[in-house]
Amino acid sequence: MKAALSEASKVEIRRLMAQFPQRQSALLGALFVAQDEAGALYPEIIAEVAEVIDLPVSEVTSVASFYHLYRFSPEGRHLIQVCTNISCLLSGCDRVLRALKQRLDIEMGGTTPDGRFTLKTAECLAACETAPMMMVGPDRHGPLAPENLDEILARYG
C-alpha cells in the first residue's frame, strides 16, 4: 500500500482538470489515476485527490462510493467480471460462474491467495453477441464454456 500520490499522478490529474470548463469534471478520471497507482482508494489517497482538485474530502468520498468500478481495498492483479445479465443468463453464465469459482477456489468477490485474480459479477457489458461473456482486466472474452476457461486464465500472469 502506498500512502501518497506520485507527482506524475498529480500532473495527470491536473491535465484532466484543464480539459474541462469546471475542474470537478476531472474527478471520475482522477479517481482512476489514483486507484491505478495506489491499488485502492484509501482515505489518505482520497484526501490527496481532494486537495489536488480543491474539493471537500466528503464530496470526493461520496462520489467514489457511488460507482461500481472504484474500490476501497486492494484486489487481485486481474479483475474478472462475469456478466450475469439476461442475455448471458440465457446463454449459461451460471455454469461459467460455477466453473470459475471452482477453478480459482474462491467465492464471489474474493481474491486468489496469490493475488492474481479477483472474481466479480457484472451487469450487462454490452457484448451480448458473445454471451456468456466476461472481462478480464480490459479484455472481453466470449462465448465462454467451462472447457475454455483454463486457456483464457493462463494468459494472465
Add this chain to the structure above:
Amino acid sequence: MAESFLLKYIQEPDHGEVDAYVGRGGYEGLRRALGMAPAQVIEEVETSGLRGRGGAGFGTGRKWKFVPTDPAVTKYLVVNADEGEPGTFKDRTLIEGDPHRLIEGIAIGSYAIGARQAFIYLRREFHQGRAILERAIAQAYAKGYLGRNIQGSGYDLDLVMATGAGAYIAGEETALLESLEGRRAMPRLKPPFYPAVKGLYMQPTALNNVETLCHVAWILAKGHQWYRDQGSPILYSISGHVRRPGVYELPLGTTIRKGIEAADGLHSGRTFKACFPGGSSSAILPANFLDTPMDYDLAKLDVYGSMLGSAALIVMDDTTCLVEVVARTVEFYREESCGKCTPCREGTVWISQVFDRILHGAGRLEDIELLDGIARGMTGTCFCPLGESVPPAIYSTLRFFRPEYEHHIKTGSCDVKALARA
C-alpha cells in the same frame, strides 16, 4: 431492402484510420455541413425523419431546435456513449468499428447547434473503444476535422472524451450530466433541467446517442432524400436464444419474427417462448406478438411498457424460466437504483425479496397480487425512467405467463419443460 450502410465498414481492417475513412468519402458530410448555415443543417436532419436511437426516439432535428441560437450563450454537445441497457451492444460496435463516423457526426451536430466544445461520455468498461477513439480523435485533430478553423471554415470545435465509472443510471441524460460534472450520477428534476435549456454546467446542451450521430454523418454526406430512400434503417441488437446473435441493420418496423430470422432463427428443436422487444425495460411479449413491428409505435400495443427502446431484441425459447428472468431483471434495477427516490429504491428491493422466496420454494399465492401491487406503486411515481423500467416485465409476465408463477409457488420448483408440454 436497401443496402446496409451503418455497418458497411465495421469489418474493414482499417476501420479506425482516417485516411481510409476519407478515401471512402468520409468527412464529406462535415464539409457539406460547414458550407451550410447551422439552421439548414438542423433542417436537413429534421427532414430526414431521424429519431434518437438512445431509446426515447425523439426527433433529432427537433431536439436541436430547442437549443437557443443566441451566439453569446455557451452551448455544448454531449455524446451519450454509456451504453448499458441489457441486451444492447450496437453503440459499442459502431465506436470500435467506425469511430470517425461518430466524430464526424459530433462535429456536424456541434456546428448545427453552435457548440464550440463537445464531450463524449464513454462507458468505462469500453477499454478497446476508448483506445480506438483516442487514436481517431488525435487523427481528426491532425487532419483538421477537429480543432481550430475546421477545413478552413472558421469554425472551431474542441472534443474531449470522459468516462463513467460503472453506473447504469449514468445513461439517463440528466444523471449523465451530473456524472460528467464529477458528481454522483443522480438524475435532475425535469423541468427545469431539460438539457437543451439547462444542461452541462447549466448551459444549453444537445445530448445525443452514438448511433444517432452516426446517422447524422450519413444524412449530411448523402442528403435527406437518399436517407429516407433507405427506409429508416436502425440497428437492432439481437441476442439470447438465437443462432447468430449480433447487431443487425434492418428497416425500422421490422417484425419480431423477421428480426429472429435475421439472426438465423432459434436453435434446432427449440420453439419461441417470449422476448423483450426493446431491452429489459420493455414488456415481455409471448408468441402471438411475433408479427408485431419493432417500431416506436410499439407503445400503441395493448401491453403496458411495450416499446422499441434501444432496439435490443432478447429472444427466449421454451427452455426459459420466465420467473427467473424477471427476478434477474428486477435484481439488475435494484443494484443500479441510485436511491434518490423512494418507489425505485424500496420497490426494487421489495420485489426482489418476493422473487427470492418464490424461487426458493417459499412463495405464497398472494405474492402474485403483491408483485402486481408493488409494480403499480412504482408506475408513474419514480423520479426517472430507471424505476419505471421495472413494472413492464412484471405486468406482462403476470398477464401472459401467470401459470408459471403459480407453478413455482404451488410446487416450490421450476419445471419449464413440463410447462412447455402442457
